[in-house]
Each structure stands twice: as structure tokens, then as C-alpha cells.
Amino acid sequence: GQQVMQIPQYQHVQEGEDFTTYCNSSTTLSNIQWYKQRPGGHPVFLIQLVKSGEVKKQKRLTFQFGEAKKNSSLHITATQTTDVGTYFCAGPYFSGSARQLTFGSGTQLTVLP
Amino acid sequence: EADIYQTPRYLVIGTGKKITLECSQTMGHDKMYWYQQDPGMELHLIHYSYGVNSTEKGDLSSESTVSRIRTEHFPLTLESARPSHTSQYLCASSERRSGTINEQFFGPGTRLTVL
Structure with a gap:
């Protein structure tokens, strides 16, 4: 069954509004990764969080890892049309005898100009 | 510049044909992966490899097979394509460091349509 749940599945925002995916x-989780996939493109690694309660920023993007290391969020301040795409979180889970990265279902962000 | 390549980018083929999707990386990564992704949906791991002559099936059952004869090359083969195989196939690679899951680098993908 689904091990990594992501919400919302879709989000439409007006340019300049904030956006958060959970x-x-x-x-x-031992760590969590975030990826961005532009429409028609492939996933691109954004960041990895490792420590409990960790907060990392990349310009207008803020990533948080929960204290219990079971949840994470990505917040974009003042969205721009270049932020359009699907944002995936991914965490390591055991698949058979090995740990593999399992991706969430993604949040598809549309930014209206 | 180190990169990961996939060919073909687009493939339209008839039912029953045998196809091979190519994936190569120049980063010297030991780990390589194949994911299947329907448009706008999540990625499903179908195969992975930790090095030469090492291949494993992922969580999503797939009729495809893979081989890893060279570190840089990880082709995926479908012996008899069916319409249910229509999807995007993404190849990825990562470094192998013990005790951690590293970031994955993805190729541009192959969009497969089986008629």
C-alpha cells in the first residue's frame, strides 16, 4: 500500500500567492528528499532533509522535516510561473532486502499569471 | 559534462513487437533504476541494479527485463509489447554510499505508446 502520502494532489494559485505541499x-524516515518535475520533463532533485525538525531554504522555497521524522513540507513564497510543475517527496523504504526510494503521489502546481 | 541519457525519447510500436529502451550514464554511478510513470502520476520502481551483473525487480510488477553488463549501461527490454505497456519509462542513477539513500539523477525519459 501507499507508504508516502502527499497532499494536495493538485493546487492552482495566482502568481504571487504562496503554496505548500505536505x-x-x-x-x-531516516531522511526525505524532494524532487520537481516540470511538465513534459523528468524529476530533478531539490533537497534532502536528514535531521529531526530540520528546516532548509532555497531562495523562495522552504523545506521542513517533522520532529518525529514522519512528515515533511515544501512551502513556496510568492509563486512565479517558473514554479509550475509536480513536486514529489520521496523516502527510503525497504523493498525486499534493500532500501529503495519510494515516491509520493506528487502535488501538481499550476500558477496562473 | 556528466549526464544520463535515454533513447529513444519517443517510441510508437505495434503489439507483439520486441523493444529495448536504452539508458546510459557518464557519472560512474553504481546504482541504476528504471521507473514507470503515467502522465501526472507517481513514479513506480520496476527494476534496479547495484552494479555490474546485479539486477533486482522493484515494487511494481513488470513484464520487462533488464541487464547490467557495463556500469554505465542499463537497458530495459520488453519481449512482446502490449497496449498496457504504454507509459513513460524513466531511468535514474545514484552513487552507492553505505548507510544512506542518495539523490537520484534522472534521464529525460522514453514515452512509449503501444498500439
Whole structure:
């Protein structure tokens, strides 16, 4: 079953508005990664969070890792049309005998000019 | 510049044909992966490899097979394509460092349509 839940599935915002996507895991994660996929493109790594309660910023993007390391969020301040795309969180889960990266269902962001 | 390549980018093929999707990376990464992704949907891991002569099936059952004869090359083969195989196939690679899951670098993908 789904191990990484992401909400919302879709988000439409007016340019300049803020945007947040949330990621929840059924189990504690050793780390969490975030990727962005532009329409028609491929996922591109944004950041990795490792520590409990960690907060990292990349310009207008703020990433948080929950204290219990079971949830994470990505917040974009003052969205721009270049922010359009699908944002995925991904966490390591055991697949058979090995840990693999499992991706959330993604949040598709549309920015209206 | 180190990169990851996939060919073809687009493929339209008839049912029953055998196809091979190519993936190559120049980063010297030990780990390579194949994901299947329907438009706007999540990525599903179908195969992975930790090095030469090492291949494993992922969480999503797939009729495809893979091989890893060279570090830089990780082709995926479908012996008999069916319309249900229509999807985007993404190849990725990452460094192998013990005790951690590293960031993955994705190729541009192959959009496969089986008629």
C-alpha cells in the first residue's frame, strides 16, 4: 500500500500567492528528499532533509522535516510561473532486502499569471 | 559534462513487437533504476541494479527485463509489447554510499505508446 502520502494532489494559485505541499509517511524516515518535475520533463532533485525538525531554504522555497521524522513540507513564497510543475517527496523504504526510494503521489502546481 | 541519457525519447510500436529502451550514464554511478510513470502520476520502481551483473525487480510488477553488463549501461527490454505497456519509462542513477539513500539523477525519459 501507499507508504508516502502527499497532499494536495493538485493546487492552482495566482502568481504571487504562496503554496505548500505536505508529505506524510506511515513510518519514521531516516531522511526525505524532494524532487520537481516540470511538465513534459523528468524529476530533478531539490533537497534532502536528514535531521529531526530540520528546516532548509532555497531562495523562495522552504523545506521542513517533522520532529518525529514522519512528515515533511515544501512551502513556496510568492509563486512565479517558473514554479509550475509536480513536486514529489520521496523516502527510503525497504523493498525486499534493500532500501529503495519510494515516491509520493506528487502535488501538481499550476500558477496562473 | 556528466549526464544520463535515454533513447529513444519517443517510441510508437505495434503489439507483439520486441523493444529495448536504452539508458546510459557518464557519472560512474553504481546504482541504476528504471521507473514507470503515467502522465501526472507517481513514479513506480520496476527494476534496479547495484552494479555490474546485479539486477533486482522493484515494487511494481513488470513484464520487462533488464541487464547490467557495463556500469554505465542499463537497458530495459520488453519481449512482446502490449497496449498496457504504454507509459513513460524513466531511468535514474545514484552513487552507492553505505548507510544512506542518495539523490537520484534522472534521464529525460522514453514515452512509449503501444498500439
